[in-house]
Amino acid sequence: MIRLVAGIFLGWILGVNDTAKTLGAAVSTQMISYRSASLFTAGFAIIGALVGGGAGIRTLSSLTTQTSSSAFVACLAAAITIAALTALHLPVSTSHAVVGGILGIGLLYGQMDWGALEKVVICWLLTPFAGAIIGGISFIVLGRILFLVNPHFLKYDQLMRVSLCLVGCYSAYSMGANNVANATGLFFKAGMLTFYQATLIGGISIALGSLTFSRGVMQTMFSRILLMNAFSAFILLLSEALTLHIFALIGVPVSISQAAVGAVLGIALVQNFRLISLNTLYQILLGWLLTPSLAFVISLALGRSVLI
Amino acid sequence: MQLFFSKKHRLMEMINSYLQKASECVDIFLKAFLIYLDKQDCQEFQELVDRINQVEAEADELRRETEITLYEKALIPESRGDILGVLESVDKIPNKAQSVILQIDTECLFIPEHFKEDFRQLADINSQTIGDITQAVQAVFNNIKEVRKFTAEIGIKERASDAIERRLIRKVFQSAAPLGEKILLKELVIEMGNISDRAEDTGDQLNVIAAKRII
Numbered sequence: 442m443i444r445l446v447a448g449i450f451l452g453w454i455l456g457v458n459d460t461a462k463t464l465g466a467a468v469s470t471q472m473i474s475y476r477s478a479s480l481f482t483a484g485f486a487i488i489g490a491l492v493g494g495g496a497g498i499r500t501l502s503s504l505t506t507q508t509s510s511s512a513f514v515a516c517l518a519a520a521i522t523i524a525a526l527t528a529l530h531l532p533v534s535t536s537h538a539v540v541g542g543i544l545g546i547g548l549l550y551g552q553m554d555w556g557a558l559e560k561v562v563i564c565w566l567l568t569p570f571a572g573a574i575i576g577g578i579s580f581i582v583l584g585r586i587l588f589l590v591n592p593h594f595l596k597y598d599q600l601m602r603v604s605l606c607l608v609g610c611y612s613a614y615s616m617g618a619n620n621v622a623n624a625t626g627l628f629f630k631a632g633m634l635t636f637y638q639a640t641l642i643g644g645i646s647i648a649l650g651s652l653t654f655s656r657g658v659m660q661t662m663f664s665r666i667l668l669m670n671a672f673s674a675f676i677l678l679l680s681e682a683l684t685l686h687i688f689a690l691i692g693v694p695v696s697i698s699q700a701a702v703g704a705v706l707g708i709a710l711v712q713n714f715r716l717i718s719l720n721t722l723y724q725i726l727l728g729w730l731l732t733p734s735l736a737f738v739i740s741l742a743l744g745r746s747v748l749i
Numbered sequence: 750m751q752l753f754f755s756k757k758h759r760l761m762e763m764i765n766s767y768l769q770k771a772s773e774c775v776d777i778f779l780k781a782f783l784i785y786l787d788k789q790d791c792q793e794f795q796e797l798v799d800r801i802n803q804v805e806a807e808a809d810e811l812r813r814e815t816e817i818t819l820y821e822k823a824l825i826p827e828s829r830g831d832i833l834g835v836l837e838s839v840d841k842i843p844n845k846a847q848s849v850i851l852q853i854d855t856e857c858l859f860i861p862e863h864f865k866e867d868f869r870q871l872a873d874i875n876s877q878t879i880g881d882i883t884q885a886v887q888a889v890f891n892n893i894k895e896v897r898k899f900t901a902e903i904g905i906k907e908r909a910s911d912a913i914e915r916r917l918i919r920k921v922f923q924s925a926a927p928l929g930e931k932i933l934l935k936e937l938v939i940e941m942g943n944i945s946d947r948a949e950d951t952g953d954q955l956n957v958i959a960a961k962r963i964i
Binding site for chain 2: 472593594595597598601602671
């Protein structure tokens with residue numbers, strides 16, 4: 442069971458990094474305190490994991506066979522990848538890192554379900570586009586409704602604050618549903634956990650990350666969020682949450698950051714802003730290529746020395 | 750159904766009270782100036798000088814209280830920043846109106862008869878802008894689509910004020926008055942014209958707030 446620590450650690454990293462992307466905006470608008478945001482994120486992440494995390498666990502489980510040792514190696518490879526890329530200030534995705542780690546194990550054992558992997562990769566490629574489409578459509582439709590309703594300034598302010606809180610909770614739910622597989626899916630496949638245990642422990646590990654070290658990341662995110670107006674921030678969060686939820690239903694863990702980048706691009710396109718820069722494309726490509734590749738190499742190297 | 754939480758309702762009342770005080774300040778300016786044009790320095794004018802000082806101080810007090818209320822976790826930072834900026838900007842208008850009256854009082858300005866009609870027009874057009882500003886600020890809260898209608902009016906009055914200023918300054922310097930008197934009158938014209946200039950600056954700020962909200 443000590444090997445499960447690698448998965449719990451991955452879930453914890455997810456909680457630390459992604460809490461700010463859920464209720465960070467509500468904290469920055471002073472709708473709720475940081476403490477309350479952490480508690481809400483933790484709670485809704487656990488609910489999301491329990492209610493919506495099953496499909497993702499099944500998908501990751503189907504990629505290759507797993508033992509407790511190989512699950513540990515794959516998770517450790519993902520954790521090292523995340524730590525290294527974060528230290529280098531490069532874009533990183535836990536979902537991509539875990540699949541890269543699984544690929545290393547799969548090649549080592551010579552048993553890889555390429556069809557399932559193809560499904561995962563296609564979903565990764567679609568993530569920013571889905572974020573952009575959902576972001577653009579949401580911005581137009583909800584913006585039009587707001588324009589027609591034309592609420593009082595202070596009522597608009599209250600509406601935005603409540604909306605940011607609600608969509609933050611939904612975002613936390615989607616994060617739990619989409620990412621629980623990254624934390625404990627491999628250990629379910631290895632037979633160390635039942636399905637229920639995998640969703641619960643995975644959800645709790647994400648919640649622990651939210652409750653412990655997410656304040657620093659949230660404070661970093663504050664300045665970025667405050668550069669957007671409240672409505673755009675709401676659309677961004679809603680698009681992120683919907684994108685994650687859709688892919689959770691499909692059963693593929695995807696990158697919350699890429700969903701966010703896509704949503705920002707979608708909003709920018711609707712407003713005719715020239716935000717599609719080479720740097721943005723570079724960030725997306727790097728996310729697609731670097732994280733899984735590095736995790737794959739580390740997983741293969743670790744696996745050769747530990748498993749064979 | 751109650752539309753607002755009590756704190757926000759109180760905030761609206763405070764903003765409206767402040768706008769009323771600012772308008773009262775500019776109304777006193779106009780009344781005092783017209784009396785000065787007719788009767789020069791007199792008891793009535795001095796009473797209005799004291800009154801404008803009092804009202805301007807009351808307006809400042811209301812503004813500070815409103816700003817404190819803004820910071821009692823009432824609004825999101827974006828909204829708070831916008832309202833704070835507007836209050837600070839509007840405050841420059843009654844400040845300038847008070848400053849002009851004090852300038853006339855302390856410098857004991859003599860305004861020749863043949864300039865009085867132009868000065869009356871200048872004072873009148875500049876004092877009208879506070880009414881448009883009040884309506885524009887209220888439109889930001891109640892019906893943001895109407896903001897530009899009121900700010901456009903301010904622009905028209907500001908341009909009219911500029912035309913009167915240029916005409917008046919030209920007349921002053923073409924007259925036979927001593928140079929010192931010409932300079933003092935020119936300064937008075939410019940200071941009075943600054944009332945509508947500041948109103949226009951506030952109007953520009955309100956347009957930006959409206960543009961941000963209209964999606």
